[in-house]
Amino acid sequence: MDLFDVIEWVAHSRAEHLELAVLADDPASPIPNLASDPGYVDRVRAAAESAGVDLSNLAMHAEFWAPGGADVGAAVARVEAYVDLAERLGITRLRHDVVAHGALPGDDTPLFEAAIEPIVAGSKQVARYAATKGVATSVENHGFFVQSADRIRRIVHAVDEPNFLTTLDVGNFVCVDEDPAVVVPQNLPYAMVIHLKDFYVRDVDPGEGWFRSRGGRYLRGAIVGNGDLDLGSVARSITEAGYEGYASIEFEGAEDCLLGIERGLANAARLLAAA
Template identity: 45%
Template sequence: MQFGFSSYSFYQHLRTGRMSLLEVIDWIGASDATHMEIATVSLSPEISNDTSTLDQDPGFVQEIKTRAADQGVTLSNLVVPADLLGADADTHMQRVKRHLDVAAELDITLFRHDVARWAHRAKDIADFEALLPRMVEVCQEIARYAAQYGITTSVENHGLLMNGGERVRRLIHLVGEPNFKTTLDVGNFMSVDDNPVVAVAENAPYASIVHLKDFYIRSQYPGEGWHHTPGGNYLLGSIVGYGDLDMRRIVHGILAADYDGFVSIEFEGIEECLMANTVGLANAKRLFAEVGVAAA
């Protein structure tokens, strides 16, 4: 198991300019982590609007590659938002492909893309079924483009449309490409009120990479800043191991699937991110070690 971070975990400081992405790489290199995945949204001033230009800045791409090599940090995954169902689907498709070119230049072998904007929500299962053929088509196109580079593509259980564990698995089977899997985010299932213990165990066999995150969960409105789920829960990001997710059973589901790849801490809470990342990494390593011993 290789533990590391998503660059999104440092968004607090990237957004304000307190840290640059190169300084994030330095920090990870000095930590007990071994890898970093690049989330392009972490290079944008707004979480909800990815305006990053990594695909237009070959000089910066080379700087990233050199700094990661110098610090001994593996670049594990490139995470790019996309809306491949909207009016600008063709523009988004070309952007995704340009970022696949970037991933190849950075020697990154994993790539995660969306199929729809985060808030896109099917009114009922019939609406989802109507969209499914188009989702299959675009994921096949991206996976086949990535195959020339030996890159495995994936969708994440992310947003309101392509999130529930069963929907993700169905898409994977219908796409049918050997290099198409899922970025398995253990917490995001809660955004659609899916049981994360069950969904992680069922989806772990199809994971290309794991995002380890935690949430505080409340059934009553706690105040500003909490995410409201369709089922009436309220979520707030927490340090891994500090929240309300049953992290031990979640980790057991990952290990039971014989997953032994990259695990990324993805912190999105309100605590200071460097402290939160340090504690979260230590908790993640301890949890995997303890659950692994108990299961042996």
């Protein structure tokens, strides 16, 4: 499937919108990026509009801090260029990372205290630029270093821009051994987009195909509603908070991706309807 096939698939499914996640600045990539031909970008927007599929969020990597140093100015300029790309695509939400993914050894609290100033400075500059384009920006709870609920809130509060929020992935908290039923409600007031995700969680090594949480538990992606997370409680929190924005299925399981998405959509609808 190319991106136009995906848009058509979404249009004929029970889904209503589609997020785009940039993996590289590569002219051959199917996902619009800074190296894409402008004509291709325009065709993607036109195809989505014609199919009645909202392009809800553009996600991309950025690095405002690194243990060995980072070029914040260059990183900010790149993210701002992606804000322009989002505007061209008709997308009003952009998620950007703030650090590279990967756990750091030991207690990384001192490193986070050192990192938060450039993270906040870069995010604030981008948010202010994005506001001139009518785009909201966000940081996601993933990548270990900024994955915990309290670190996300600290960044959002420190940036203190009305259009800077969080892409709230309800499942990612288990990667840092937090209970989504407890911490999702804490971060819901700051959600720009919600990602619905599920995991299988084990305390004993189940074999190949699993990765480990920060605390050493074994995790594997599951179809939304099939895993071990209490998504019923999460769904109730979303409903009780009055959230009316976009919710996306993010599927990382071992099953066929279309099967995982179809069943995940059905389960998400069922969970939210029952909440």
